[in-house]
Amino acid sequence: MSAVLAAGLALSLVACNGDSKPDSASTPSATPTPTPTASSTTPTVAPTTPAAPKPRTKAELTKALLGLSDMPSGFAVDDSGDGEDDGSGISSTDSRCKEVVKLFNADTAPGSIATAGVVFSGGESGPFVQEDLDALPSAAAATALVNRAKAAIRSCKKVRLTLTGAGTSPARISEISTPKAGTARVGVRFAATSGPLEGFQVTFVIAALGDVVLGMSFDDPSLIGDGVTLAAAKANRTLGTAKAGT
Numbered sequence: 001m002s003a004v005l006a007a008g009l010a011l012s013l014v015a016c017n018g019d020s021k022p023d024s025a026s027t028p029s030a031t032p033t034p035t036p037t038a039s040s041t042t043p044t045v046a047p048t049t050p051a052a053p054k055p056r057t058k059a060e061l062t063k064a065l066l067g068l069s070d071m072p073s074g075f076a077v078d079d080s081g082d083g084e085d086d087g088s089g090i091s092s093t094d095s096r097c098k099e100v101v102k103l104f105n106a107d108t109a110p111g112s113i114a115t116a117g118v119v120f121s122g123g124e125s126g127p128f129v130q131e132d133l134d135a136l137p138s139a140a141a142a143t144a145l146v147n148r149a150k151a152a153i154r155s156c157k158k159v160r161l162t163l164t165g166a167g168t169s170p171a172r173i174s175e176i177s178t179p180k181a182g183t184a185r186v187g188v189r190f191a192a193t194s195g196p197l198e199g200f201q202v203t204f205v206i207a208a209l210g211d212v213v214l215g216m217s218f219d220d221p222s223l224i225g226d227g228v229t230l231a232a233a234k235a236n237r238t239l240g241t242a243k244a245g246t
Contacts, residue, residue: 056135056212056239061116064212064238066131066231071120072223078121078128090159090171090190097159099152100173104204109134109213111141127220131231134213142208143184149206150175150186159190167196179225181232182207182214187224207232210241 068077089105092098108115112134120129136142153175161171169192178187185207192200203221205228207214214235218224235241 056114058114058116060239061114061133061135061212064133064235065116065118066120066227066234068120070230070234071129072122075120075122075129078119080121087164088162090161092156092159094156094158097156099148100156100159103149103152109136109145109215111136111145112213113137127218127223129223129227130215130217131227132215133235134215136211136213139183139208139211142211142213145213146182146184146186146206146208149188150184153186153188161190161192161197161200163197163200166200169193169195169197169200171197176203178205178207179228179232181205181228182209184208189221209235210239212239212241 114135117132162168176187
C-alpha cells in the first residue's frame with residue numbers, strides 16, 4: 001500500500017456531424033416553371049451513433065501524474081519499492097472491516113482498465129508521497145468506487161497494520177476532511193496506537209475525477225492540502241476531466 005506501506009494503494013465523445021451544404025440555387029429559366037407534383041419525398045437521415053470513448057492507457061495516465069518539478073525542494077522520485085508486494089498491508093478479523101482490507105490491500109483499484117503511479121521521497125526516512133491514477137470504464141464507475149471506499153471506511157474502526165521489517169501494530173481508522181477535488185472524495189488515516197509501529201500514521205485521499213480515480217498517500221499530513229490540489233488540477237488539465245466536476 002504505497003511506498004509508505006510498501007505495496008501501493010491502487011486503489012462523452014459526441015460525434016460531430018458537419019452541416020449539410022444547402023442545395024445550390026436554381027438558375028431562373030425563361031420558360032414557365034412546371035407546377036410541382038402534389039407530393040414530394042423528404043430524404044431520410046439515418047441517426048448517427050456517438051463514437052465510443054477510447055480506453056485510457058498507462059502512457060496517458062503517466063503524463064497526468066505529478067512530476068518532480070511539482071514537488072517541494074528536497075524530494076526525489078523513489079523507485080526502491082519497484083512495485084513489488086513485500087507483505088506489508090492491513091488485516092482484520094472483524095467482518096465489518098472485510099471491505100477496507102480488500103480495497104487497501106489491492107494492487108490496483110477494482111475495475112481499473114489502466115493504472116499509473118509515482119512515489120516521491122524527501123529522504124531515506126521520508127516524508128513519502130505516492131500518487132496513483134486508475135482509469136475506470138466510466139465516470140459513474142469511478143464515483144461508485146470512491147463511495148464504496150467511503151462506506152467501507154465508515155464501517156471499520158480498527159485494523160492491524162504490518163510493515164515488513166518493522167512489525168505489526170493495532171491501528172485506528174479515522175475519516176478526515178480532504179481538499180475539494182473531483183465529484184466524490186474521501187480521506188482516511190491509519191494510525192498505529194501501540195506496539196512496534198506506535199506513532200506511525202499514513203493518510204490516504206481518494207477522489208473521482210471523471211472516469212479516473214486519483215489515489216494519494218502521505219505520511220506527513222502537512223503535505224496533503226497542496227499535494228492533492230496540485231495532483232487533481234494536473235490530472236484534470238491533462239486528461240480533460242475538469243468538466244466532470246472539481
